[in-house]
Amino acid sequence: MSSTPLHLVPSPVEAASDDAFPHVAINRLRREGRLSAPLPVALGGEGLSEPEQVGALRRLLTETGRDSLPVGRLFEGHVNALALVLRYADPGTREALARDARDGHLFGVWNTEPKENGLTLDAVGRLHGAKSFASGAGFVTRPLVTARMPDGRSLMLVMRLKAGERADLGEWRVHGMRATATGTVDFSGLSLSDGAVIGAPDDYSRQPFFFAGAWRFLAVQLGGMEAVVEIFRTHMRDTGRGGDPHQQARFGRSLIALESCRLLVARAAEVAAAEALAPERVVACVNLARAAIDQAGLDVLTLAQRSVGLAGFLDDHPLEAQMRDLATYLRQPAPDFALTGMAAHVLDGDTPLHELWPEA
Ligand SMILES: Cc1cc2nc3c(=O)[nH]c(=O)nc-3n(C[C@H](O)[C@H](O)[C@H](O)COP(=O)(O)OP(=O)(O)OC[C@H]3O[C@@H](n4cnc5c(N)ncnc54)[C@H](O)[C@@H]3O)c2cc1C
Incomplete structure (x- = not known):
């Protein structure tokens, strides 16, 4: 990762319309190794998720938000997802998802869901329902989602999505943060084999x-x-x-x-x-x-x-x-x-x- 300041100035097209997804800025994060920087050095990152590096991660998040709050929001979701993966996933899943991060996949954490039709996982491993207020909908290709199991507990999954798939941005007509592409994503029809389980049930809400x-x-x-x-x-x-x-x-x-x-x-x-x-x-x-x-x-x-x-x-x-x-x-x-x-x-x-x- 280069140590040059980010200055994630949007492209002229992005700047002209504050609801355009910030492709240029996200590509720049990708190019400069920021998407893999939270990974441990052993997994090809810079260890920014390690406790002793928390100051460096904090400064990077603030710097990203200073340049662009929508980009900061997207980057924060990516960092949060990797932190959950690193903390709770088994070694094989951790390695596979670290490879995805190094390959440039954008991660996010999608926990919020509509009052009705929230995401559930049935007894045979099929997904039903949706997540709402999901930032980067249609652009995040490795979302970490929480799905309600038949016994009421909640399981974390990282799903493999293709760009442009399943996202509905129709309701994101909003005062600010328009460029975050925060929408609804329906997972119905997908199953456990389209993603990876992260940790044990209810790990997501473990405190602190x-x-x-x-x-x-x-x-x-x-x-x-x-x-x-x-x-x-x-x-x-x-x-x-x-x-x-x-x-x-x-x-x-x-x-x-x-x-x-x-x-x-x-x-x-x-x-x-x-x-x-x-x-x-x-x-x-x-x-x-x-x-x-x-x-x-x-x-x-x-x-x-x-x-x-x-x-x-x-x-x-x-x-x-x-x-x-x-x-x-x-x-x-x-x-x-x-x-x-x-x-x-x-x-x-x-x-x-x-x-x-x-x-x-
Ligand atoms: C730009 C943006 C991007 C986002 N991206 C994501 C994302 O990628 N993934 C994701 O999961 N979520 C995302 N969210 C959703 C976010 O995590 C929150 O769910 C959302 O911002 C909650 O806002 P709210 O004001 O409606 O909160 P609320 O918690 O509903 O609060 C509204 C008000 O009601 C009060 N209140 C809350 N609960 C109760 C209660 N039970 N009884 C009485 N009063 C109550 C609160 O104190 C507050 O005063 C995003 C939000 C924004 C703004």
């Missing part, structure tokens, strides 16, 4: 790995916040309005929000990777960062809107698409539960606050 893995999307969201604040600064410079004390105060508050989140995401990533604390404590640390970035992301959007004004809502201003992407991507599952669960954990315990998440 399940909830604590949220640190990865926080790292991407942080990149999106950075981009908003950078556009804000450029606008102040270009318009000569940065000397005004009201503008300085709003910009200063944006920086505080951004830099506080940077520290919290870094700590969440370290605590999640180390897994040295009780699972509930690890999850509470990541949930604290989730709640912080959810609020801080909205705060920087409001501050930038007030400072840039109407110009930032015109579709030729860089803030316009960036705001839509960040506002959309901030919507992650169960934010209330993340905040209150973290608070309840600390309220129920008597560990001194300064010892909750000790520095390494």
